[in-house]
Amino acid sequence: MIAIDVGNTSLHFVWIDDRGSFIRAKRIPTQKAAIAGIKKIFLRNKQEAIVVCSVVPRITALFRKIKKECAINLHIVGEDIKVPVKSFYNKRHIGMDRLVAAYAAKKIYNDARIVVDFGTAITFDILSKNGDYAGGLILPGLGSTLKVLSACALLPKKIKLRKTTMPIPRNTEDSINRGITEGFASMLNSLIEKYKKILKIKKNTKVVITGGDAKFILQSLKSPIIFDQFLVIKGLYLLAGKFIG
Secondary structure, X not given: OEEEEEOXXXXXEEEEOOOOOEEEXXXXXXXXXXXXXXXXXXXXXXXXXXXXXXXXXXXXXXXXXXXXXXXXXXXXXXXXXXXXXXXXXXXOOOOHHHHHXXXXXXXXXXXXXXEEEEOOEEEEEEEOOOOOEEEEEEEEOHHHHHHHHHHHOOOOOOOOOOOOXXXXXXXXXXXXXXXXXXXXXXXXXXXXXXXXXXXXXXXXXXXXXXXXXXXXXXXXXXOOEEEOOXXXXXXXXXXXXXXXX
């Protein structure tokens, strides 16, 4: 099968075999995604079941059009496949990636209660003891914050997100990177501690973290964690097994 996670930054295609092993992957920047290029990928893989999770309306519409025009086995999460998770969030506002991540976290990590996804935005989501999606927070992403600060800084080059060991930075690039990585780590540590108390979750219960930008602050998090970079992709694989066969 082909699992496709569509975010605001990129389309992540992952080919998965019948045993759940990842065969290969491909990324396409969301802004550059076009119907012709995606059709070519699908027509080369006509025999594959395709499961799409999209939070970008333009791209979702693009996949609907491809499904209508081409004879392919394509399923859009939220339309053709409903995520089997009870949700207390506003149905018109919930991103399917958040529900898929919650579903995967509960299926793979039985005692998961908090799921944090470091994407274009950071989503901090809460699961009930039964695996229901209770709701959560949306925070600025590390990359998004870097982009805003970079635009305001008087620097001759584009700043790249990186870890810096200098405790008191002495230039703007290091100041921004240190501020983002240390600031977000402190914020996440505080939120995790707070919500563990509110939800009466044991301190040693692991927080499930996903998303590529998480790598910049993982070592600064105080709570026990499980880092699963492909949580949403794994959720799409599980949904395909349940609903497509």
